Amino acid sequence: MTGLLAACSNPPKQVNDEDRVLTFEDFRGFFPAGGKSFRLNADSLRRSQPDSLALKARVVQQFLPDTLAKGVFTAAEKPRFFPRVLIEREDLLYFVVEGRAKKGSAAWLNLYDKKGTFLQRHLVARNIGGKPRMGFLLDDKFNIRISTALQRGNRDDVYAANPDGSLILILTNSTEPLNAGLYNPIDTLPRKHKFSANYTSGEHSLVSIRDGETPKEFQFFIHFSKDNGACTGELDGVGRFTSATTGQFRDKRTSCILEFRFSGGRVTISETGCGAYRGIKCFFEGSYTKKREKKK
Template sequence: MSRIRILLVIMAGLFLASCKDKSKKPGDEDRPLTFAEFSELFPAAKLPYKVSIETLKEKTADSLALKPKVAAQFLPDTLTAGVFQKEKPRIYPLAYFKTDDLHYVLVKAAGKSSSVAYICLFTPKGAFLNRLLAGQVKPGNTKEITTNIDNRYNIKVNTAEKRSTNYTANREDTYGAYPDGNIALIMTNSTDPGSGGLYNPIDTLPRTHKVSGDYTSGESNLVSIRDGETAKEFLFFISFSKDKGACHGELDGTARFTGANTGQFRDKNSECILEFKFSAGRVSISETGCGAYRGIKCMFEGSFVKKKEPKKKKA
């Protein structure tokens, strides 16, 4: 065989190998990825791990963002609901680590209005189970959220709120993640004796609709309703704690009105369905199949009373 033929054979082989490598590129959005390929897009992290203010504020190149089809394949479309309204944030891979029972995927969602981080829990086979807000910074907001994950996989979420020039209130909520995806609140430490409140990710969003507002049942149970992008839907955030903190549940998303005083949320990533019934100053909720978002021994159900809005002072 002549040298020219040998050279042509080698070049053809290199070309085919190049095409083959490109077809296996994990970030290729033109084909479905396996969960193993998806996890390869994330830096392998070692514990302890911290989601810091610097991580949230850092400007990351757009080229490093997850492609929309890749993110949609593995992450719920309600992941950033309640934080981003009219803008679509870019999703960046932060870190990945795993145990025998759970795989932890950390992402950052960044837009003009805010930068947030989430811990997303998956089964070893790649089924999405649950997520937890692990960080948030917002221009002009006095509240910042960061997270530390220790060597025992305890998730410590710290909320710092600047109350005055010389005083910042800090609250640390420690969570444990379980094989079924349940995230349970283990302990809360606070430097603010009078706080005792919940962090509401949709608190500052518009509440002009007649049913929008905050509904409570005791200090640790909140159903927050805010205006949706259209008149046919509304945003919600639910957090409750029962049995003296032994059972906890949390869920947010976008629900649709099914009647003048009723609404429904259907989770696209599980069998979870929430029913809302609004009456004079109250909302009642009930669920079907929402075990991924709560403890085993408690459910999203009950009646909540609407809090009165503080009267605005006349100018």
């Protein structure tokens, strides 16, 4: 009985207490401990979460990167963040954080070392109108399988995490039919910027540029097919304008860098280290002509 009374008189401190500084152990305490694997489908992101589980603003500011939702939500949308799971590896900690706003939800895999130092974050799941749905699986061997639902099928990209938190692409599986017409996943996004358009080089090669979340950013989709389909490449992402006529994309998962140069109704692409997204004997390089759009 005495032990019970002592336990009642000294309740454990709550990590939400506003009168004390939070530690990394406090941050870990917000996240349910995961088993040997964890799966998060796009449909799961539509399920409501109790507001009481949302991470407080000071927790987000102290332990998560300020660029966590960049490229998915704007600052004006003010997404709320929820802890989904924590899975431990010998040298890495895998924190899955979900972000919710009116237009939909997304989830990021945030990697930390054992000392609590943040390394990198990666978008792994998404259920937002107008963008391809994504889900992911972290298996018992710590392989990260990101599944993207496209109009013509599904694509699975399997990654492994490096000690510095970066991801290396292991393999890609796709159920898209080889003889289907070229599908542009960002075709319906806004194109108010003067460089936002479709640029082509032959029937099976496309560079699509669309407006970014800010005037300094742009969204892109690139697909090319060379040597009668013997060598292909495909990549999409968010780039930044580096000058009035140039832009750059730096991949967060690999060492891939793309350079964009806009001039005279054309865009010229050059790459560094983008082998994870193309065949061995071809490159994301070349000049593409702006396609004339039919007036509505």
